[in-house]
Amino acid sequence: MYAISTSALTKDYGNNRGIFDLNLEVGVGEAFGFIGPNGAGKTTTLRLFMDLIRPDRGRAQIMGLDTQRDGVKLRRLVGFLPGEPPDYPNQTGQQILDLLAHLRGEVDPTRVTELAQLFDLDLHRKYREYSHGNKQKVWLIQAFMHNPKLLLLDEPTNGLDPLMQQAFRRLLAESRERGATVFLSSHLLPEVQETCDRIGVIYQGALRRVGSLADLRTGNIHRIDVRTENEMDRARLAALAGVTDIAISEHRVQCTLTGTMQPLLDALQTARVLSIDSSELTLEEVFLAQYGQPA
Amino acid sequence: MLAGSLGLGLLVLITAPAYAAAARAVAGGIKALAAAAEPVALSVQFLTGPPDRLDTIGGYLSYKVFGSCVLLLAIYAAIQGAQLMRGPESKGLFDLWYAAGRTRNAIIRDRICAFIVALGVIVAGVYVGTVVGGALSGVQLESSAIGQCLAAGLLALWGFAFALLASQFLKTARAAAATASAYLVASYFVANTSGSLGAAAFLRFVSPFFYYLQNRTLVPQTEPNVAAMAIILITAVALSAAAWFLYLRRDIGGVSVSRIRHQRVVNRKFSPSLLWRRSLWLNWIAEQPVAITSWMLGIGAFTALEASLVPEVTRVLTSDTTLKRVMQTHPGLFSSDQLLSALMSFTPVLAAAFVVTQVGRWADDASQHRTDVVLSFPVSMERFLVERAVALVAMSTLIGLAAAAGAWSGATVGGYSTSTAGLARTVFDVVVLSFGIGGIGLVTTAYWRSGVATGITAGLLIASFFLTTIAGLLTWPSWTSRPSLFDAFGTPYLSMPRPWSLTYLIVLGLAGLAAAYLVMRQGRRISV
Numbered sequence: 001m002y003a004i005s006t007s008a009l010t011k012d013y014g015n016n017r018g019i020f021d022l023n024l025e026v027g028v029g030e031a032f033g034f035i036g037p038n039g040a041g042k043t044t045t046l047r048l049f050m051d052l053i054r055p056d057r058g059r060a061q062i063m064g065l066d067t068q069r070d071g072v073k074l075r076r077l078v079g080f081l082p083g084e085p086p087d088y089p090n091q092t093g094q095q096i097l098d099l100l101a102h103l104r105g106e107v108d109p110t111r112v113t114e115l116a117q118l119f120d121l122d123l124h125r126k127y128r129e130y131s132h133g134n135k136q137k138v139w140l141i142q143a144f145m146h147n148p149k150l151l152l153l154d155e156p157t158n159g160l161d162p163l164m165q166q167a168f169r170r171l172l173a174e175s176r177e178r179g180a181t182v183f184l185s186s187h188l189l190p191e192v193q194e195t196c197d198r199i200g201v202i203y204q205g206a207l208r209r210v211g212s213l214a215d216l217r218t219g220n221i222h223r224i225d226v227r228t229e230n231e232m233d234r235a236r237l238a239a240l241a242g243v244t245d246i247a248i249s250e251h252r253v254q255c256t257l258t259g260t261m262q263p264l265l266d267a268l269q270t271a272r273v274l275s276i277d278s279s280e281l282t283l284e285e286v287f288l289a290q291y292g293q294p295a
Numbered sequence: 296m297l298a299g300s301l302g303l304g305l306l307v308l309i310t311a312p313a314y315a316a317a318a319r320a321v322a323g324g325i326k327a328l329a330a331a332a333e334p335v336a337l338s339v340q341f342l343t344g345p346p347d348r349l350d351t352i353g354g355y356l357s358y359k360v361f362g363s364c365v366l367l368l369a370i371y372a373a374i375q376g377a378q379l380m381r382g383p384e385s386k387g388l389f390d391l392w393y394a395a396g397r398t399r400n401a402i403i404r405d406r407i408c409a410f411i412v413a414l415g416v417i418v419a420g421v422y423v424g425t426v427v428g429g430a431l432s433g434v435q436l437e438s439s440a441i442g443q444c445l446a447a448g449l450l451a452l453w454g455f456a457f458a459l460l461a462s463q464f465l466k467t468a469r470a471a472a473a474t475a476s477a478y479l480v481a482s483y484f485v486a487n488t489s490g491s492l493g494a495a496a497f498l499r500f501v502s503p504f505f506y507y508l509q510n511r512t513l514v515p516q517t518e519p520n521v522a523a524m525a526i527i528l529i530t531a532v533a534l535s536a537a538a539w540f541l542y543l544r545r546d547i548g549g550v551s552v553s554r555i556r557h558q559r560v561v562n563r564k565f566s567p568s569l570l571w572r573r574s575l576w577l578n579w580i581a582e583q584p585v586a587i588t589s590w591m592l593g594i595g596a597f598t599a600l601e602a603s604l605v606p607e608v609t610r611v612l613t614s615d616t617t618l619k620r621v622m623q624t625h626p627g628l629f630s631s632d633q634l635l636s637a638l639m640s641f642t643p644v645l646a647a648a649f650v651v652t653q654v655g656r657w658a659d660d661a662s663q664h665r666t667d668v669v670l671s672f673p674v675s676m677e678r679f680l681v682e683r684a685v686a687l688v689a690m691s692t693l694i695g696l697a698a699a700a701g702a703w704s705g706a707t708v709g710g711y712s713t714s715t716a717g718l719a720r721t722v723f724d725v726v727v728l729s730f731g732i733g734g735i736g737l738v739t740t741a742y743w744r745s746g747v748a749t750g751i752t753a754g755l756l757i758a759s760f761f762l763t764t765i766a767g768l769l770t771w772p773s774w775t776s777r778p779s780l781f782d783a784f785g786t787p788y789l790s791m792p793r794p795w796s797l798t799y800l801i802v803l804g805l806a807g808l809a810a811a812y813l814v815m816r817q818g819r820r821i822s823v
Contacts, residue, residue, distance in 0.1 A: 050671045054817065076673045086664035089385075089467075091582065094565060098572040101565075103672040112565035122561040 001064045003028045003150055003181035004049065008058035011044055019044050019205045021058065026198075031172075031182040033192030035287070036202035042185040043083045045202070046154050049183075050080055063150060076104075079143035083154030083185070085135055093130070093138050094123040100142045107146050115141040118167050132159040144171060150181045157191055169195060189284040201287070221281045224264065226253045228271035236267055256281075302757065303368065303417065304424030307360045309761075311428030313768045314355045320770070326350045338608035339638070341488045341600070344508065352434045353513035356425065357443060361513065365447045366483045366504075369454035370476045372414065376458030377471035379406050380542060385468065389547045399543050407535065410455060418448035425513070442512030442519040449527040453503040454479055456534035463541040463551045473589065479503075484600070503527055575669065575679065576686035579656075586652070591693055594645050595701035601638040602705025602713070605631050608638075631711045635702065636788040639721065642698045643784040646725045647732055647756050649694050653687055654736030654752045661744035676815045680808055684733060691729030695722035702788075717788040724787035731780055731800035732756065734807020741811040756780065 004026040011018045019041035026032045036042050047053045049060055051071040060067045065074040088096050093116075101107035116123050119137040127135065136159045143151060151172075157165045172182060172195055186192050192199060193213060200210045209216060232253050237246050242259035251274075257264055261278070268276075318325035329350035336346035336358065344362030348354030380403065383389055392402055422444040429436030458475035465471045486504035489496050499505040509523035541551040571581035580587065612629050660666045669679060699718040706713040735755060739748035759779040766776035776782040780803075783796035 047667075052667055052670060072673045072675050075671060080671045082664065082668060082671065084664055086668050088665065095572065097565060098568050099575075099578045100668075100672060101567060102573050103575070103669065103674055105673070109565050109567050113563060116563040116565060121563060122559075123565055124559075124562040 001028065002026060002061070003030065004032075004060070004062055004183060006058065006060040009045075009048060009055050009060050010057045011048055011053060011055050013044075016204060017041075019048070019202070022207055024200060024207060024210070026181060026183060028181055029176070029179050030198060031176060031184065031196045033196030033199040034183060034185040034202060035187065035189060035192050035199060037187060040202045041205040042187075042202060043154055044205075046080075046083065046152055046183075046185055049152055050075065050078070077149045079146065079148035079151045081139050081143040081151075081153040081156055083158075085139050088127040091127050092124050093121060093127060093134075096127060096138060097123065097142060097145070101145060104146050111147070112141060112145050115144055115171075118171065119164060133161060133164065136160055137164070140168065140171075144175065147175070147178065148180060150183070151175060152183050152185075154185045155188075156184065156186070157188065165191075189282070189287060193282070216286055221286060222257045222261070222278045223281060223285070224253070224255050224257050224261075225277040225279075226268060227251055227274040227276075228253065228268065229274055230271045232268070232271045237264075240264060240267055301420060303360075303364060304420035306364065306424070306761070307356060307421060308424040308428040308431070309765060310360050310768075311352050311356055311425075311434075312431040313765060314359070315352060315432035317768060317770070329355075334612055334614075338604075338611040341484055341604065342638075342641070344487050344504075347511060347514045347517075351515050352429060352432045353436060353439055353515055356428070356436075357511040357513040361443055361447060361511065365450055365507065366479065368417070368447060368451045369479050369503075372410075372451035372453075372455035373458035373475035373479060374468075374472045375410055375413075376455035377462045377475060378468040379403075379410065379455075379459055379462070381462045381466075381468035381471060384548050403539055403542055407459075407539075411452070414448055414451055414455070417451075418444050421447065436513065439512045439515075439517075442510055446507050446510035446512075446524060446527070449524055449531065450503055450507045453527050453531040453534070456531040456538065460534045460538040460541075463538050463545060466548075466550055469586075477593075503530070575674070575682040576689065579683075579686040580690060583656070587690060587693060590649050590652075591697035594642070594649075594694055595697040595704075597645065598639060598642060598698045598701030599705035599708070600701075601641070602635055602702045603708045605634045605638065605706070605711065606709045608634050631706075632714060632717065632789060635706065635713065636717075636786050639698070639702060639788055640786075642721065642725065643728055643781055644760065646691060646694055646698075646729055647780070650687065650691065650729045650732040650736065651749060651753045651756065653690065653733070654740060655746070655749040657683065657736060657740040658743070658745055658748045661740055662746075666744075676812055680737060680811050680815075683737060684730065684804065684808060687733040688726055688730055691726050692722065694729070695725030698722070698725065714788065720787040720791055724784055724792055727792075727797055727800045727804075728780060728784050730804035731783070731807075732803075734804035734810075737807045737811035738814060741814040 002025045004024065006022050006024045009022040009024075010020050012020065017039070022045065034042055034045065044053070048055055049062055049067060051067045051074075054068065062074045063077050065077075067074065097112055101109075101112065119140065121134055121137045121141070127138065130138070136156075140156065143153065157168055160168060176182060182195070184192060184196060196213075198210065198212050199216055201208045201216070228251050231251070232248055234246060234248050237243055237248075237253065237255065240263050242257055243255050243264060244258070245254075245256040247254040253268070253271075255264075257278075265273075314328075315325075318328045321328045321331075323330075329348075332349055333346055336343065336349065340346065342363065344358060346354075346358045349358060383392070389402075422440055425440040425444065426437050429440070454475060457478065458471055461474045462468060462471035465474065482502035483504050485492070485498045486502040486508055489499035489502075489505065492498065506520075506523040506526050509520040511517055512519050545551045570577065572578050609629060609631070666679075670676065699722050702718060702721075703713050732752065736748065736752045739751045742748070743751070760781055762779040763776050763781045765771075766773075766779075766782075777799075780800065783792070783799050785792040785796055
C-alpha cells in the first residue's frame with residue numbers, strides 16, 4: 001500500500017492552470033518533496049488530496065482510502081498545513097487550537113503544550129496580534145498535535161525564523177522516526193533538499209520528474225572550471241555533446257557539462273590543463289537549468 | 296451603490312401611485328383616507344416619524360418613504376464611513392498604497408470624494424423616483440423634491456462622518472458601524488418623540504434627524520429650512536475634519552486613544568475547554584458574544600419600547616371619534632393584544648437582519664479560508680452544514696426570547712398583561728423564519744463564498760418585504776404575497792401561523808441545506 005497514490009489526477013482551471021494527469025506514488029514512511037515554481041499546481045494537488053476541491057478526472061488515494069469517498073476517515077490520519085492560513089481576528093491561539101483539537105478528537109493536551117513550548121508560542125494572545133511567523137506556528141501545531149500518520153505540508157517554514165525552522169526540522173525528524181509519511185510542498189529547494197528522500201518536480205501543472213536527489217542530479221550535470229596553459233578554441237568546445245554555458249577568458253574555461261566527462265577532457269588536452277574543478281549542481285541550479293527560471 | 300439608488304428610487308416611484316390608487320378606491324378620496332390613516336400614524340410616530348398632510352401625495356411620501364427609509368440610508372452611509380479606512384487597513388492595503396507613494400492625505404481625500412459621488416448617485420436616483428412617482432400620481436414634485444432629497448443626502452453624509460470619526464477610536468469597522476448605527480437609531484427615536492420627552496427634550500438638538508425633519512419640503516407649503524440644513528452640513532464637515540485630523544496622527548491599524556499594555560506573562564499551556572469549543576455550532580456562538588448580546592439587547596429594548604407604548608396608542612386611537620365608533624362595533628379591533636401584535640411587526644424584520652449578519656459571517660469564513668480549515672479536519676460537509684443550521688437556530692431562539700422578554704417587560708411597564716402563548720408562538724415563528732432565511736444564506740455562501748452571498752440574501756429579503764408591503768397597499772390578491780417570507784411569518788402573537796406558511800419556511804430551510812450540500816459536493820466552488 002502506498003501512502004499516496006494518484007492516477008491521471010486532473011483539475012483544470014483553464015488557461016493552463018491546474019494540474020494535469022498527475023500519476024504519483026509515495027511510499028509509507030517516505031519523505032517526499034514536491035517542488036515547483038509559484039502557480040505550478042502544488043497547492044491545488046494538496047487541496048485535491050484533502051478533498052477541498054474535486055478533480056475533473058482521475059483519482060487519488062491516501063493511505064488506501066479514496067479521497068472523495070472516504071474523506072472524513074482519511075482526514076483523521078492526516079496532519080494538514082494549509083498554504084494559505086486562515087484569519088481568526090478575534091480568537092486566541094488557545095481557542096483556535098481548542099476547537100481544532102475537539103474536531104480532531106483524541107488529542108493529548110500535553111502534546112499541544114509541548115509543541116507550543118517547542119515553537120515558543122504564547123497561546124493566550126489574540127491571533128490578530130501574532131506576527132506572520134507566530135501565525136504559522138499555530139497551523140504547524142495543529143498539523144502535528146495528533147501525531148499523524150501522514151503529514152501534508154504546504155510551504156511549512158513560511159515566515160519562520162532560522163531557529164524555528166530548525167525546531168520544525170527536528171519535529172519532522174521525530175515524526176519520521178515514528179514512521180510518519182511526509183509530503184512537503186515548497187518552492188524553497190534547500191528545505192526540500194534537506195528533509196526529503198525523494199522529490200517530484202511539477203511545472204505548469206504537469207509532473208516533470210520524480211526521483212531521489214541523486215537521481216535528479218544525474219542527468220549528471222556538473223559545473224566545470226578549468227585553467228589551461230594555452231588558449232582554448234570555443235568552437236571546438238561548443239561542438240562537444242553535453243557542453244553548454246561556455247565562458248572563455250584568457251586561460252580559463254567555464255562550462256556546464258551534462259553526461260560523461262571524457263570527450264571534454266580529450267578536447268582540453270590540446271590546451272594543456274593546469275587545474276580542473278568540477279562541482280555537482282545544487283538542486284536549485286538543476287531546477288534553473290531545466291526550467292530557465294527561479295523556483 | 297447602484298442597487299441602493301435603484302432600490303430607494305423604485306420604492307418612492309411605486310409608493311406615490313400606489314397611495315393615489317388606494318385613495319381612489321376609498322369613498323371620499325384622499326382626504327378620507329388621510330383622515331383614517333392619521334390617528335394610526337400619529338400613534339406610531341416614534342417608529343415612522345410624524346405624519347403631516349397625509350391628504351397629499353407629497354405629504355404621504357415625506358412621511359412614508361422619507362421618514363423611516365432615511366434612517367436606513369443613514370445607516371448605509373455609516374457602514375461606508377466605518378469601512379472607509381478600517382476596511383483597507385484590515386486587509387493590509389495601506390502598506391501597498393504607501394509603498395506606491397500615496398500620502399495619507401491623498402488616500403482619505405480620494406476615498407471621501409468617492410463616497411460623496413456614490414451618495415450623490417443614490418440621492419439623484421431617489422430624486423428621479425420621486426419626480427416620476429409624483430408624475431404617475433398626477434402631481435408635480437420637481438421643485439419640492441429637491442429640498443427633501445438634499446436633506447436626506449445631508450443626513451446620510453452626517454451618518455457617514457460620524458462613523459468615520461468613530462472608526463478612529465475603534466479597531467474594527469464592525470464596531471465603528473455598530474456604534475454609529477446605534478447612535479443614529481437612538482437619535483431617530485429622540486427626534487420622533489421629542490414632544491413627549493419632557494425634561495429630556497433638549498436631546499433632540501443632538502439628533503441630526505431633528506434638523507432633517509425641519510426640511511420636509513415635499514409637504515405642501517413647507518419652505519426649505521436653510522439653517523437646519525446648514526447645521527447638518529457644518530456638523531458633518533466638522534466630524535469628517537476631526538476624523539481626518541485623527542487619522543493623520545494615529546498608527547495604521549491602531550486607534551487614536553490607546554493605553555500602553557504592560558508585558559504579560561507568556562503562557563504556553565494548552566487547556567481544553569469544557570463546553571464552548573466542543574462542537575462547531577457552540578464555537579460559532581462563542582465566537583461572537585458581543586454581537587449576539589448587542590442584538591439581544593437591541594431587539595429586547597426595541598420591543599419593550601413598542602410594548603410600553605400600547606396604552607398611549609390606545610389613548611390616541613380612542614380620542615378619534617371615527618375610530619371610536621368603529622371600536623364600538625368591533626370591540627376587539629384595537630385590543631392591547633392586537634396593537635402589540637401590530638407593533639411587533641418589526642420583530643421579523645429585525646430577526647431577518649440578524650440572520651443576514653450571520654450569512655455575512657459565513658461568507659467571511661469562506662473567503663478567509665476558515666471553512667477550508669474546518670473541512671480539512673474529520674468533518675463531513677453534511678455535519679458542517681447541519682451544525683451551521685443548528686447554530687443559527689440556537690442564536691435565533693435567543694433573539695426570539697429577547698423580543699419576547701422585551702414585550703413582556705414593556706407590557707408590565709405599560710400596565711397590561713401579555714399572552715404567554717402568543718409570546719411563545721412569536722419565539723417559535725422567529726426561529727422558523729430564521730431557519731428559512733438561513734437556507735437561502737447557506738446555498739448562496741456555498742456557491743459564492745463572498746459578500747455577494749450576503750448581498751443576494753439581503754436583496755431577496757428586501758424584495759420579500761416590498762412584496763408584502765406593495766401587495767397590501769395595492770390590495771392585490773392574497774396569493775401574490777405568498778412567496779414573501781414576511782407574509783409567511785404572519786401574526787404569531789395573535790394566532791399560530793398558517794400550516795402552509797410554516798411548511799414553506801421549513802422547506803425553504805431544508806431545501807437550502809440540501810442545495811448547499813450539492814453545491815459543496817460538486818466541489819467547483821469549495822475553493823477558488
